[in-house]
Amino acid sequence: MKIGIIGAGSIGLLFASYLSTFFPVIIYTRTKEQAKEINDYGVVRKNGSVQTRIKVKAQPIAAWMGKEELTIITVKQYQLSSITEKVKDLETPPESLLFLQNGMGHLKLIEKLPVNNLFVGSVEHGAYKESSYIVSHNGVGKTNVAVYKGDSTVLRELAEVVSPEFPLVVCKNYYEVLVNKLIVNAVINPLTSILQIKNGELIKNQFYLKALKNLFAEISYILNLENQEEYLRQIIEICKNTSDNRSSMLKDIEAKTRTEVDAILGFLLEEANDQGKEGRK
Structure with missing residues (x-):
């Protein structure tokens, strides 16, 4: 199975480094310069003190024609519109696309794409892009994926091959997959960025933990969560497992680049507005 990866940020590089062990992979970059560096030096993945150099083919995004059996989209949500327009303009639509974005706003962008198999997912790994071709795998987790439209055969073939080295779990309900990640992101990202x-x-800090619980209560209220204790336990567990990580939003702020705050919190604000809910007293 040939795999394309659109986006050569931390997640794109991480996926390319692991999946290239099993499949022919092409990673599509925003610039020609980054594609050249990846072609020259490969993708270097850091796992603690261990460095692994993996040969990966790279091309600029303009070269993507959707010919791979599966294309994984790892760009940030606010960069998606140009990708979805490109999908619509292709002479032959791609067979299968997997979208790995934070938040849930991208569902409106992908729902009408002329693609047989549309998949969505959430990534629990911690990764940091150190350079155009070096990625540090800081927190080992798994990738949860589900069918949004179409057939799950490609996803199951992928999961069977790459797990357990790079765990990929095929879930039944795409909404649950995205909501679970949305809750985590909506709590951890804004708070770590502000603080x-x-x-x-x-x-670790009792005042920060209190703020975490208060924000989670607001989110639970909007989403009408039933098993709140389990969701809260999951958030706390992720904070433990990624204790030395900076959230993606905090890293964006430190890099003075655009954050995904609209993608992460926009869905919640729309839900609150649709239900006529105001902030909890």
Whole structure:
């Protein structure tokens, strides 16, 4: 199975480094310069003190024609519109696309794409892009994927081959997959960004932990969550497992680049507005 990966940020590089062990992979980059560096040096993945150099083919995004059996889209949500327009303009639509974005706003962008198999997913790994071709795998987790439209055969073939080295779990309900990640992102990302702290500090400091619980209560109220204790336990567990990580939103702020706050919190604000809910007293 040939795999394309659109986006050569931390997640794109991470996926390319692992999946290239099993499949022919082409990673599509925003610039010709990054594609050249990946072609020259490969993708270097850091796992603690261990460095692994993996040969990966790279091309600029303009070269993508959707010919691979599966294309994984790892760009940030606010960059998706140009990708979805390109999909619509292709002479032959791609067979299968997997979208790995934070939030849930991208569902409106992908729902009418002329693609047989549309998949969505959430990534629990911690990754940091150190350069155009070097990625640090800081937190080992799994990728949860589900069918949004179409057939799950490609996803199951992928999961069977890459797990357990790079765990990929095929789930039944795409909404649950995205909501679970949305809750985590909506709590951890804004708080760590405002407080300028690593993830673990949210549960080590009693005042930060109180803020975490208050924000989670607001989110639970909007989403009408039934098993709140389990969701809260999951958030706290992720803070522990990624204690030394900076959230993606905090890293964006530190890099003075655009954040995904609209993608992460926009869905919740729309839900609250649709239900006529105001902030909890």
